[in-house]
Amino acid sequence: MADQNYCTMKMMNPLVFKRNSKASKEKGKMAPFAKPSISSPVSSYHHQSKQFPEQSMPSASIEHPTPAEENSDSDDEKLLRALMEADSNKEEDSDSEDDDNKPLSSRYLKATGKTPSKRPLDHQANFSEQSWVKRLKLSGSFSPSKNKQVSTKEEPQVDDDDDIILAQRMKNIRKSSPKPKQKVPKVGSSSKTINKGKKPDKLSKDQPGSESNDGQKKYWTSLIHSGVIFPPPYKPHGVKMLYNGKPVDLTPEQEEVATMFGVMKDSDYAKNQRFRNNFWKDWQKLLGKKHVIQKLDACDFQPIYEWCCQEKEKKKLMSTEEKKAAREEKLKQEETYKWAIIDGVKEAVGNFRVEPPGLFRGRGEQPKSGRLKRRIQPSDVTINIGKDAAIPECPIPGESWKQIRHDNTVSWLACWDDPISEEKTKYVYLAANSSLRGQSDKQKYEKARKLKDYIEDIRAAYTRAFTIPSKEDGAILKRQIAVATFLIDRFALRAGNEKDVDEEADTVGCCTLKVENVKAIAPNLLEFDFLGKDSIKYHQTHQVELPVYDAIKQFQDGKSSGDKLFDRLDTNILNAHLKELMPGLTAKVFRTYNASITLDNMLNEKTKQVGDASARVRVYKDANKQVAILCNHQRAEPKTFGEQISGLKKKIEDLKGVMEALETDLIRARKGKSPLKDGDGKQKRNLTPEALEKKMAQTTKKIETTERIIADKEDNKNVAMETSKVNYLDPRITVAWCKRHEVPIEKMFKTALLQKFDWAMDVDAYFRF
DNA sequence: CGTTGGACTTAGTACTGGTGAC
DNA sequence: GTCACCAGTACTAAGTCCAACG
Numbered sequence: 001m002a003d004q005n006y007c008t009m010k011m012m013n014p015l016v017f018k019r020n021s022k023a024s025k026e027k028g029k030m031a032p033f034a035k036p037s038i039s040s041p042v043s044s045y046h047h048q049s050k051q052f053p054e055q056s057m058p059s060a061s062i063e064h065p066t067p068a069e070e071n072s073d074s075d076d077e078k079l080l081r082a083l084m085e086a087d088s089n090k091e092e093d094s095d096s097e098d099d100d101n102k103p104l105s106s107r108y109l110k111a112t113g114k115t116p117s118k119r120p121l122d123h124q125a126n127f128s129e130q131s132w133v134k135r136l137k138l139s140g141s142f143s144p145s146k147n148k149q150v151s152t153k154e155e156p157q158v159d160d161d162d163d164i165i166l167a168q169r170m171k172n173i174r175k176s177s178p179k180p181k182q183k184v185p186k187v188g189s190s191s192k193t194i195n196k197g198k199k200p201d202k203l204s205k206d207q208p209g210s211e212s213n214d215g216q217k218k219y220w221t222s223l224i225h226s227g228v229i230f231p232p233p234y235k236p237h238g239v240k241m242l243y244n245g246k247p248v249d250l251t252p253e254q255e256e257v258a259t260m261f262g263v264m265k266d267s268d269y270a271k272n273q274r275f276r277n278n279f280w281k282d283w284q285k286l287l288g289k290k291h292v293i294q295k296l297d298a299c300d301f302q303p304i305y306e307w308c309c310q311e312k313e314k315k316k317l318m319s320t321e322e323k324k325a326a327r328e329e330k331l332k333q334e335e336t337y338k339w340a341i342i343d344g345v346k347e348a349v350g351n352f353r354v355e356p357p358g359l360f361r362g363r364g365e366q367p368k369s370g371r372l373k374r375r376i377q378p379s380d381v382t383i384n385i386g387k388d389a390a391i392p393e394c395p396i397p398g399e400s401w402k403q404i405r406h407d408n409t410v411s412w413l414a415c416w417d418d419p420i421s422e423e424k425t426k427y428v429y430l431a432a433n434s435s436l437r438g439q440s441d442k443q444k445y446e447k448a449r450k451l452k453d454y455i456e457d458i459r460a461a462y463t464r465a466f467t468i469p470s471k472e473d474g475a476i477l478k479r480q481i482a483v484a485t486f487l488i489d490r491f492a493l494r495a496g497n498e499k500d501v502d503e504e505a506d507t508v509g510c511c512t513l514k515v516e517n518v519k520a521i522a523p524n525l526l527e528f529d530f531l532g533k534d535s536i537k538y539h540q541t542h543q544v545e546l547p548v549y550d551a552i553k554q555f556q557d558g559k560s561s562g563d564k565l566f567d568r569l570d571t572n573i574l575n576a577h578l579k580e581l582m583p584g585l586t587a588k589v590f591r592t593y594n595a596s597i598t599l600d601n602m603l604n605e606k607t608k609q610v611g612d613a614s615a616r617v618r619v620y621k622d623a624n625k626q627v628a629i630l631c632n633h634q635r636a637e638p639k640t641f642g643e644q645i646s647g648l649k650k651k652i653e654d655l656k657g658v659m660e661a662l663e664t665d666l667i668r669a670r671k672g673k674s675p676l677k678d679g680d681g682k683q684k685r686n687l688t689p690e691a692l693e694k695k696m697a698q699t700t701k702k703i704e705t706t707e708r709i710i711a712d713k714e715d716n717k718n719v720a721m722e723t724s725k726v727n728y729l730d731p732r733i734t735v736a737w738c739k740r741h742e743v744p745i746e747k748m749f750k751t752a753l754l755q756k757f758d759w760a761m762d763v764d765a766y767f768r769f
Numbered sequence: 770c771g772t773t774g775g776a777c778t779t780a781g782t783a784c785t786g787g788t789g790a791c
Numbered sequence: 792g793t794c795a796c797c798a799g800t801a802c803t804a805a806g807t808c809c810a811a812c813g
Contacts, residue, residue: 327786355803363781363804410776418804425775426803440777494779495807504805533806534780572771575808588778588807635781640796720781722799727779750799 219411219436223385225340225349227392227401228414228428229333230378231356239307242300243293254286257372260359262301263308269361269370278370279359286372340413340430348431349413354381360420364505364535373419378402380416411436421503433755442759445730447584448592449769454582455489455593461581462486466547477568481577483551484510484566488590491542492630494533495571495587507531510587511569516561524549538632595627595728600769602626603737616741620734620748625716627724635720641713648710655703659696666692725749731757732767739765 234256240247241258250258261279264270280296287293318326337352354376362369378399383392387406394400402416412427430436451458465482468475487493488510496509508517508530517530526549527541555565571587578585602623607616638644665675665684669692675684687695731749735757738745749757 323786351802353802361782361804366804412776415776420804423774427776429777444778497807499806507805509806534782534804536781570771571808586808591779633780638797644796723780752800 216409218408220342220386220408222344222388223340223342223408223413224389225385225392225413226336226352227383227395228352228354228381229337230354230376230395237304237307239303241304242302244298245300247303248292251286254283256357257283257286258299258301259304259308260357260372262304264359265301265305269359272369274365274367275359275370278368279372282370282372342430342434342436345435347434347436350429350431352413352428354416355426362505364507364531366505367502368420371420376416376419382415384410384413384415432752433758435759438756438759441756444592445596445732445769448589448596448730451582451585451589451593452597452769454585458485458581459489462489463545463547466545466551477573479551480555480566480569481574483548483555484569484574485578486548488587489594490544491528491540492591492594492632493538494591495574497571505531505535507533507535509533509571511566511571511574513565514561515556515559515563515565518552518556518565520549520553520556526552532632536632536634540632591631592728592730595631595724596730596733596769598627598630599623599729600733603733604768607737607741613741613743616743617747620737620743621721624721624724624729625719627729628719628721631724631728633720633723634718637717641717645710645713648706648713652703652706652710655699655706659699659703662692662696662699666696725753726756730769731760732763733769735760735763736765736767739763 234252236252236255237259238255240249241262242248261270261283269275276296283296284291284293293299334352338349340347340349355373357375358373360366360368360371360373378394378396379402381401382403382405383401384405384407385391386408391401391404412429414428415425418424418426462482462485465478466486468478468482470476472478488495493513494509496511496513498512499507508514509532513530517528519527519529521527521541524544524546525541526544527539529539530537532538552565555567559565559567575586578587578589603620606619606622661676665687666689668675669687669689674686677683731753734748735745737743738748745754745761754761
């Protein structure tokens with residue numbers, strides 16, 4: 001149902017602009033590395049093939065062709081297509097097979113409904129059967145075994161997997177069956193060195209993908225996929241809304257948009273005047289100027305709203321089997337869209353579903369919030385696909401794609417113009433767990449690690465420049481660059497591109513800070529108060545060196561509150577300067593660097609002091625939280641937060657009651673008396689004073705634990721921990737730490753992250769960022 | 770050399786399905 | 792079996808940055 005989305009729409013949580021803890025961070029002082037990152041002693045076919053070459057990007061047309069490249073592309077792709085189909089049939093068949101005959105990994109995947117990963121995470125399957133400690137001891141390392149043939153083509157090293165014909169490879173990918181030779185060696189068992197542990201290569205490219213001779217980066221030589229899937233057409237429900245209390249007839253198009261708005265009744269959007277105005281403007285265009293409905297305020301969407309609630313209810317009431325059947329039907333329809341074959345390797349596609357029509361939900365004071373986001377038609381969609389691949393059939397009969405392209409210098413599979421701002425484009429990419437994305441992810445972290453070698457000089461340079469003499473050429477610009485770089489480095493501010501005020505919410509980053517966003521408080525405090533990305537409030541006060549303080553005051557001098565603080569600066573100028581300091585350096589690299597190095601340092605400083613595994617996990621969470629605060633990653637308070645807390649508080653009250661009773665019983669027991677009756681009037685068991693004391697100790701502990709849970713929840717209610725995990729923390733830090741401290745990686749990364757960070761799993765236990 | 774378009778990364782919220790308590 | 796809860800996923804908005812353009 002097209003309106004399904006509307007029916008389930010919930011109240012949007014207003015962003016919480018609560019301030020984060022002001023705990024001043026110690027980012028400035030970076031301890032020298034106790035240990036250089038050492039080369040991985042682990043080697044095996046398995047390990048080798050996973051490693052992305054350090055010196056240059058894996059090329060789609062490397063000297064070491066896959067079978068696919070040896071054949072003509074078109075034949076090859078036909079073959080792959082056939083394989084894909086054959087395989088999906090096979091999979092359907094196999095569903096009826098006895099699951100016990102399947103490898104654990106596939107059973108796991110099936111049981112969890114996870115994407116049949118091309119790289120099965122066998123360790124996960126095993127994990128449930130052994131405690132992590134046992135597993136760790138048994139294997140010497142929890143290092144996951146993976147289906148390595150997937151990436152053999154990227155690995156110029158000779159390995160016997162090259163003999164496997166493509167068909168077999170595809171099958172292996174699908175079946176996820178681990179091969180004996182892929183078993184992970186113990187850490188330290190190898191003679192081959194993969195990561196030399198040296199500085200990241202100078203040659204590594206800024207962008208993923210290999211480069212052809214003309215310097216143009218190239219993502220693939222062959223690319224097959226099925227295009228995109230469109231939301232079903234709108235099904236009119238015929239429920240009449242009221243205008244001035246009277247039912248109104250609407251055309252299906254008008255009704256569709258009315259429904260979009262009607263279901264938002266409870267949300268903040270529906271109350272937001274800008275949202276309402278924008279909605280009304282677009283809806284009125286559909287209604288026509290002469291329509292009965294002349295103003296939004298006289299509209300009553302209640303009947304539509306109720307209809308949606310009923311539909312929701314109906315859905316809920318469906319039997320488990322019905323739900324399952326519906327789900328499976330949906331899955332089946334989507335199956336072909338879920339995958340792409342890129343140079344013979346099957347990869348998951350990310351957002352293969354075209355965005356359904358709806359009302360634009362801009363964040364913060366978005367000028368376009370509430371505008372109708374029109375339906376995307378096939379004629380809006382451009383498909384990017386291999387020259388020899390079959391062009392995906394247009395899923396809507398009688399229509400056709402806007403354009404077919406064969407551009408291997410980009411990684412997107414399809415695109416269309418954003419209906420809200422036509423000058424912007426929406427793209428369909430491979431999923432985060434694809435090797436393409438993995439490569440670029442790894443490069444991002446390698447670049448950030450490279451900054452480690454430059455950071456001292458960079459900091460020294462900008463510190464010097466705070467006090468650059470005014471008579472020097474371009475002194476003000478230089479000083480602004482220095483202070484901006486400092487803010488980006490120390491407080492993890494974003495670069496801050498210029499924005500179009502008419503089109504976007506008024507938010508700022510470093511270069512676009514306004515005078516009013518920073519308050520200099522004598523003697524040397526800076527109070528930052530601004531809305532950043534997603535209109536998330538940044539409100540923190542920091543102590544700074546006097547020269548910075550003075551410079552800020554100087555930049556503010558003679559300006560009005562709305563003026564730019566760094567009037568000489570924009571991100572182009574800043575990044576151009578940064579590039580002179582280190583090749584490829586841009587403002588965002590500092591965030592990655594500081595996030596990752598903070599985690600690495602905190603883990604290495606704090607972990608040894610504590611004993612059991614749960615304590616170590618706490619150290620990790622703590623570090624994670626510090627990073628989240630540093631990067632100002634916030635979240636809205638969970639909806640049921642209040643209830644959660646009051647539930648826990650009640651639990652404490654109950655426990656305190658128990659304590660009192662135990663105390664009374666203890667006093668009596670010491671006098672040889674039997675305990676009082678309990679609340680229900682029943683006689684309690686006679687216990688010795690020792691037993692009662694033990695019980696009291698247990699209860700006290702429970703109270704303390706619960707109190708800590710409450711405190712933790714309060715403390716973390718506005719902190720988004722996931723964001724940094726997904727985007728800023730080099731997963732190798734986490735993986736290596738897990739290896740060193742016998743913590744199963746599954747405890748730190750959920751399934752999606754395990755897949756996304758597949759490239760990091762083989763890292764040496766002594767890896768340091 | 771500033772502006773714009775294009776491509777890719779980062780971000781928070783909405784939604785869902787699985788799980789454990791009852 | 793039901794239901795509430797919440798962890799995990801899906802979704803898509805909003806950033807960054809580069810290079811082509813004029």
